[in-house]
Amino acid sequence: MAGASRFAAAVAIVVVIAGLTLLPQFSGEYGVQIGFRLLIYIVLGEAWNLLAGYCGLVSLGTSSFIGIGAYVLVGVLNAADVPISITLVGSGLVAAIVAFVVSPALFRLRGLYFTVGTLALGEALRLFMINASFSGGAGGWFLNAPSPSTNALFYYAIGLLAAATIVISACTQTRFSILLRSVRDDEDAATQMGVRAFHVKLAAFIIASFLMGAAGGLQAYKLGAIEPYGMFGMQWTIDVLSLVIIGGLGLRLGPVVGAIIVIALGEYLADYPELHIAITGVILIVIVRFAPKGILGLGLQLARWLTAPRPASGALRSGAPR
Amino acid sequence: MNKKINNGLPRRLAKAALFGAVASFALVAGWTSSANAADEIVIGASLPLSGPLAGFGSFQQWGYKRAIDAVNKAGGIAIDGKKWPVRLIIRDDKTDPNASASNIETLISRDNVTALLGSCTPSLVNAGALVAERHKKPMVTGCDPLEAFKSVRKWTYVWDLFFDEPDLAGADFKMIAEYGIETNKKVAILHDNGPDGQIVGGQIWPAMAKAGGMEVVENASFPIDNTQFTSIIAEAKSKNAEIVLVDSITPQAVSIRKQMASAGFSPKILVIEKGAEPVQFAEALGKLSDGILVGGYWDPSFPYPGAAQLAADFEKETGQTSSQHIADSNSAAEILLDAIAAAGSTDPEKINAAIAKTDKTYVAGLIKFDENHTSKLPMAIDQWQSGKAIVVWPKDRATGKLLFPMPN
Amino acid sequence: MTGLHATTPSGPSRAPLLRTEGLTKRYGGIVAADAIDLTIGLGEICGVIGPNGAGKSTLIGLLGGALRASAGRIHFDGQDVTALADFERARLGIGRTYQIPRPFLDMSVEENLKVAQFSLSPFAAHTLIERECDEILEQTGLADVRRLPANALPLLRRKRLEVARALALKPKLLLLDEVGAGLIESELTELIALIKAVSGPNRSIVVIEHVIRVVKECCDHLVVLNFGKKFAEGSTTSVLSDESVAAVYLGTAHSPSPAAAVAAAPQSSGATPNPESAETVLALSEVFAGYGQAKVLNGVDMTVRKGEVVAILGANGAGKTTLANTISGAIKPTHGRISIAGEDIAGLSPHQIARRGIAHCMEGRRIFTPLSVEENLLIAARSVDRGEAARRLDEVYALFPILAERRASPGASMSGGQQQMLAIGRALMSKPMLVIFDEISLGLAPVMMDRLYEALLALKAGGLTMLLIEQDVERALALADRAHVLERGKFALSGSAGAIRSDARLRHLYLGEAE
Amino acid sequence: MPSLDVVASSLASGFFLGGIYALTALGLSLVLGVMRLVNLAHGEFLILGAYAGLFLLKWTGVDPLAGLLLVGLAVGLLAYPIHRFLLTPLRGKGPEAPMMTMFGVSIIMQNLFILLFSADTRSIERDYATASLSVGPVTIAWIYVIGFAVSVIAIGLVHLLVSRTAFGRDLRASAVDPFAAAIVGVDVQRVHAATFALGAACAGIGGTLIGIAFSFTPSSGATYLLTNFAVVVLGGMGNIMGTLLGGVTLGIMQSLGGIVLGDGYRDLVGMVLFLIVLAIRPTGLLAGKS
Known part of the structure; x- marks a missing residue:
């Protein structure tokens, strides 16, 4: 039964991804561009959801890994003629290595302290990149390679999403998910059950950082010009965190729903500069207040309520106290 | 209860995935179809209207709008013997280069803009300009010092009038x-x-x-x-x-x-x-x-046509003190509008060719682009x-x- | 601190599984465990008892690896494990339970077990994992709730889950930290059976326990800790019959005729003059309450009159603490009416109820650890002038002189019993109409329980109205005028303390079939 | 290597400026320690204080230093309803929900600033803001000394309030165990709201000092938020006197960084110090006594 559903889910995901590859044929250029942004945000959101939703690591250091990925991609492509897919893997790898290097210090921190620590990490990296001369300081780098077509970017993003889906599913639909959640729920109790909490957290952190790095690389490939304020900016961190919270933290498809909403909102609101981004703030507050499990959580609740078998004549049947 | 959750979850995931896919396709389709009314020239710009550079953005917005309003007051731009009104679409990039790039993308692909106007400061201008370049849409910008502009690449569709470092x-x-x-x-x-x-x-x-x-x-x-x-x-x-x-x-x-x-x-x-x-x-x-x-690079006292009037209008309309940024932004928009009129077409190649031929004294001064697509404003x-x-x-x-x- | 008591060399002739040498834990200047030498043979069940603050939980932490030893060594199964981290020890076969169960609340019972199984053998065959899981769930009596989320389990089931989780590690050494605390007699019987069932020739068990019955029936070998030191050690019977052990730990309650309790009983009926005519302090009618879907109280009717002591008895999960929390406003009733001195308290928040004269001495003490003793007391004396606050302080200090001595110390530095005194004192500081005492003897050494009940007796003599929630039937009934026995959220039995005590149904309801 | 008087002046500036940092960080620390709230709108409260000081001077001519209490009161009063209407309903929903709400508030506040006050760079113009004080080879800005004094007084008052008064007792009790505090009669939500307002008031006062000493724009808040986090971590969350020490430590370390590596590295030095302290003493330099 469970196996059959899992199979159905896998089929559905394959169908969706395959369907996405056809998007450029049907939608115009605009659809493809929105699609690209959506895919990048979904990958970032899923990575962050793995950390925060499954492993309890509420990180505010997202931008660090996006920035690292971006600089690696531009640096590598400018230095050598390397295929883009390999460069993207490189972006992810370097981000993952950085994650590995900082993890001993970061994982000493629990809860809020971890959150604040990752925030400091992101800021320190940004400040470093602004001052460092090898990376062009605040001026950043330009990509010398020819710029890719929108469709090509879109296909790379689909590839990235497919990879992310496989990796994250491998984490959240398998035995590993139980270990992840045990660390999230009570790290001390988990270690007393023999769980190598450090390794579990490290695995999640490295996987998430890899995906963030690769996504950052792809974004840099699209932009063609990168600098620390844009690539290491808090905006990434906040966007990713908002989209997961809006979609539904800890729900497998929360980031997907969240990314759709955040992108849609951003697109609509950018047309009304008078309203500025204040509306984003209002929406965030309202969603956090009234949909604690995000829009997806709200939707699932609604669906459950709609489909729940309700007694036709409850008054006669029920003696249960209210 | 948990049994239901365990076994139902993948199925629900599948349903939700399908739902999400359908919803996103619908949204994309909805946006894509929001095409422009016919017989209208659309010009787009992404400006920092919030964030640290919001101050610049508001001056530029005024400068761009003034030029477009002037043309529309005169009945629009003649193309194939018919006057077309011009519509300006401005999007806020929140002083974020990523947003600047995606705004330009949207303006090109959704709003089918004929041409573009630039943002302010190298990082914001360059991020958008690279998108315009890739999509072969002409863009005229000010507010990007020429050396910083030139260092990005050899430009084909983007033109910059500003001071040289x-x-x-x-x-x-x-x-x-x-x-x-x-x-x-x-x-x-x-x-x-x-x-x-x-x-x-x-x-x-x-x-x-x-x-x-x-x-x-x-x-x-x-x-x-x-x-x-x-x-x-x-x-x-x-x-x-x-x-x-x-x-x-x-x-x-x-x-x-x-x-x-x-x-x-x-x-x-x-x-x-x-x-x-x-x-x-x-x-x-x-x-x-x-x-x-x-x-x-500019002062209302400079001997360019309409300089004093520009500053006076700004101060009258907004109640604020003017800035030199109204001059380069206003000129950038006028150059673009003149080029469209000269090309007599909304074809990007023709407009781009017309921009290259610009040789006229605007409110910001004499504009003539060199082979690097830059036009120097003299310093004071x-x-x-x-x-x-x-x-x-x-x-x-x-x-x-x-x-x-x-x-x- | 009295010199080491005559220590019979630990009995077992079996090969030692665990051996500690000079195991010491210091926190700053405080020595929580002081050079403890311990040897536990394979297959042995060793009990560890001692007053609160004696270092029992510290010992579990040190053995399990949650705490790092300041000095000394731990040898386990022929290996020095002193430097190993907790998860490494767990993987070697040391399983522990927590005194207050810490299941992974959002995970199902089954998944809770699988955490241990998967961490040990991530690639074991599915069928093998399921079979092991089934066995443990069967053994611990959790098979019927295997798919329920852990947060839906009542306390007893959670304690069983603690044991089940530890068993999933296939431990050679099982550390049980006060698994009996808070359980009633019939539940204890089940627990003892469980401990016996999971023991075996290849598994040693350390039982840290206040409930003497568990130790008596399970353990071959007993260690008494006092002030972080090993105070006595030997066979269970010899240690329990030792007079010096009785003096530091067992107290008088367990002597054949508990003097305090007997003395209290006759007084109690006389102390309440004419209860029927006294004014009503608290009244509940048709109260339903619970947490989300789980209904815990199913229609409770009750009144407490001025000067009365009413005891609420019942098994774990019967809803005793929920009842207390509902009265003090922490849980909103879904139905029914609660009134204080005639005023309906619907919609009032806890602090408003507190200001209407209900004090709640909470389960688990809940004192404010960074605040000083005096601040802990003063915080409850709200909107009174300095003079009045000082008078009330004096009253509490008179009741518990130790609090006066330590008035400037932070709450964190107090021992468990002292903290409980502080919690009682804090409840009194608001000059309440009614005090709810929720499980004040939980987790305390028998001597300390005696001490606290003496204080309650004095308070009763002073005319304090009390609602006493207690798992210790004898003590509660000795003090109370009337009692109710809760069963599945309803009163199954109500009446005067004397009548309840002699009611055959009490034994049936409360002690179960086991006796 | 710079000359001795440059070094001495820099270190002295760092020391005094650190005191101002401490005041601006105090609110963040209190709110974090008592309510477990990561207040991402803290920087905006600071900027609100700077605007309040500016307009107090512009409209009434009252010197912002004389009107500091008024500024604090105004910012505190504006913050109170934010807690009452936005945060109170989120109690018991974990730390992310209030954090995100405050992020939303910060976006809204930034945009309101732009709307109401334009995006212009502002500064509170006072003679004492630019006067210098020379003692031997050491030259420092008067405003740093004044700001330090104001900060120390304000922090001292808050310390007394928290350690000596009934409100402080309620506050500390609510911080460790809000449930038990409510049961003994403390109106925890009111204590939280008051703490929130108090924190905002301190940020507002600090913001006015920043506005006098430096410049500010609607979006300046973020920079100070991060500096403040560093101070909080150095001093320990919720530790009032620790915040002062943390601020001074950060100020001096930043100055050292500025001298050795150049002013560009000031903030980086602060962040790195912050990370190192976190890694060594996860609960802060001065915490751990409790």
Whole structure:
């Protein structure tokens, strides 16, 4: 039964991804561009959801890994003629290595302290990149390679999403998910059950950082010009965190729903500069207040309520106290 | 209960995935179909209307709108013998290059813009310009110093009218030489490490100082969100620099001036490029702004057609003091509109070719693009005197006398 | 601190599984465990008893690896494990339970077990994992709730889950930290059976326990800790019959005729003059309450009159603490009416109820650890002038002189019993109309329980109205005028303390079939 | 290597400026320690204080230093309803929900600033803001000294309030165990709201000092938020006197960084110090006594 559903889910995901590859044929250029942004945000959101939703690591250091990925991609492509897919893997790898290097210090921190620590990490990296001369300081780098077509970017993003889906599913639909959640729920109790909490957290952190790095690389490939304020900016961190919270933290498809909403909102609101981004703030507050499990959580609740078998004549049947 | 969750979850995931996919396709389809009304020329721009650079964005928005309104008042642009109205779509990039790029993408792919106008500062302009370049849409921009613009790539569809960093950097030294100003020839340079700051403060100023027989006693750089300058100011003071050259954004410029005063340091000549230019700088500093020099590429007093009127209109409409940014933005929009009219077509290639042929004096000055797609605006030097920016150099454009040395 | 008591060399002739040498834990200047030498043979069940603050939980932490030893060594199964981290020890076969169960609340019972199984053998065959899981769930009596989320389990089931989780590690050494605390007699019987069932020739068990019955029935070998030191050690019977052990730990309650309790009983009926005519302080009618879907109280009717002591008895999960929390406003009733001195308190928040004269001495003490003793007391004396606050302080200090001595110390530095005194004192500081005492003897050494009940007796003599929630039937009934026995959220039995005590149904309801 | 008086002046500036940092960080620390709230709108409260000081001077001519209490009161009063209407309903929903709400508030506040006050760079213009104080070879800004004094007084008052008064007792009790505090009669939500307002008031006062000493724009808040986090971590969350020490430590370390590596590295030095302290003493330099 469970196996059959899992199979159905896998089929559905394959169908969706395959369907996405056809998007450029049907939608115009605009659809493809929105699609690209959506895919990048979904990958970032899923990575962050793995950390925060499954492993309890509420990180505010997202931008660090996006920035690292971006600089690696531009640096590598400018230095050598390397295929883009390999460069993207490189972006992810370097981000993952950085994650590995900082993890001993970061994982000493629990809860809020971890959150604040990752925030400091992101800021320190940004400040470093602004001052460092090898990376062009605040001026950043330009990509010398020819710029890719929108469709090509879109296909790379689909590839990235497919990879992310496989990796994250491998984490959240398998035995590993139980270990992840045990660390999230009570790290001390988990270690007393023999769980190598450090390794579990490290695995999640490295996987998430890899995906963030690769996504950052792809974004840099699209932009063609990168600098620390844009690539290491808090905006990434906040966007990713908002989209997961809006979609539904800890729900497998929360980031997907969240990314759709955040992108849609951003697109609509950018047309009304008078309203500025204040509306984003209002929406965030309202969603956090009234949909604690995000829009997806709200939707699932609604669906459950709609489909729940309700007694036709409850008054006669029920003696249960209210 | 949990049994249901466990077994139902993948199925529900599948359902939700399908739902999500359908919803996103629907959304995309909805956007894509929001095409423009026919017989209309659409021009797009992404501007920093919020975030740290929101101040620039509001001036540019006014400049762009004014040009488009003027054309529409005249009935629009004639294409194939028929007058087409022009519609300007402005999107907010929140001072984020990523948003600037995606805004331009949306303007091109959803709104089918005919051509584009630029944002402000190299990182925002470049991010959008690269998208325009990739999609072969002509873009005219100001507000991007020419060296920083040229360093990105060899442009085909993007055109920039602004000052050139060597001009800006050299103006101060030219003025010192021309007016025969006496100092101890010790120069301290404080600059931010943004692209233009690095070029002006890191490269051109030191070179020109050396060429002018001066000694650079300090050359310090800082990131644009730094708030503390005590060490570098103390250093400049201890080296007894009489000429201090600063290149920074406005908030930092104000802090630097205050911190110089509170460190008891007052050089004879203080130039603050970029940051000292808007009137808010003088308002924030009050008396302390007196005597500060800043390079400018425009003033309502300049002998260009409509210059005085432009500033007067701005001040009447907004109730705020004008800025030179209204001139380059207004001119950029006019150049683009003229080129569309000259091309008599909305074909990007034809418009681009027409932009290349621009040779006319606009409100910002004579515009003629070179092979690097840049058109230089000549420099002047303004000095803040009692809260007003007085043009003090070159002599033929001066509206007042140079105050020297800088008052204490 | 009295010199080491005559220590019979630990009995077992079996090969030692665990051996500690000079095991010491210091926190700053405080020595929580002081050079403890311990040897536990394979297959042995060793009990560890001692007053609160004696270092029992510290010992578990040190053995399990949650705490790092300041000095000394631990040898386990022929290996020095002193430097190993907790998860490494767990993987070697040391399983522990927590005194207050810490299941992974959002995970199902089954998944809770699988955490241990997967961490040990991530690639074991599915069928093998399921079979092991089934066995453990069967053994611990959790098979019927295997798919329920852990947060839906009542306390007893959670304690079983603690044991089950530890068993999933296939431990050679099982550390049980006060698994009996808070359980009633019939539940204890089940627990003892469980401990016996999971023991075996290849598994040693360390039982840290206040409930003497568990130790008596399970352990071959007993260690008494006092002030972090090993105070006595030997066979269970010899240690329990030792007079010096009785003096530091067992107290008088367990002597054949508990003097305090007997003395209290006759007084109690006389102390309440004419209860029927006294004014009503608290009244509940048809109260339903619970947490989300789980209904815990199913229609409770009750009144408490001025000067009365009413005891609420019942098994774990019967809803005793929920009842207390509902009265003090922490849980909103879904139905029914609660009134204080005639005023309906619907919609009032806890602090408003507190200001209407209900004090709640909470389960688990809940004192404010960073606040000083005096601040802990003063915080409850709200909107009174300085003089009045000082008078009330004096009253509490008179009741518990130790609090006066330590008035400036932070709450964190107090031992468990002292903290409980502080919690009682804090409840009194608001000069309440009614005090709810929720499980004040939980987790305390028998001597300390005696001490606290003496204080309650004195308070009763002073005319304090009390609602006494207690798992210790004898003590509660000795003090109370009337009692109710809760069963599945309803009163199954109500009446005067004497009548309840002699009611055959009490034994049936409360002690279960086991006796 | 810079001369001795440059070094001495820099270190002295760092020390005094650190005191101002401490005041601006105090609110963040209190709110974090008592309510477990990561207040991402803290920087905006600071900027609100700067605007309040500016307009107090512009409209009434009252010197912002004389009107500091008024500024604090105004910012505190504006913050109170934010807690009452936005945060109170989120109690018991974990730390992310309030954090995100405050992020939303910060976006809204930034845009309101732009709307109401334009995006212009502002500064509070006072003579004493630019006067210098010379003692031997050391030259420092008067405003740093004044700001330090104000900060120390304000922090001292808050310390007394928290350690000596009934409100402080309620506050500390609510911080460790809000449930038990409510049961003994403490109106925890009111204590939280008051703490929130108090924190905002301190930020507002600090913001006015920043506005006098430096410049500010609607979006300056973020920079100070990060500096403040560093101070909080150095001093320990919720530790009032620790915040003062943390601020001074950060100020001096930043100055050292500025001297050795250049002013560009100031903030980086702060962040790195912050990370190192976190890694060594996860609960802060001065925490761990409790």
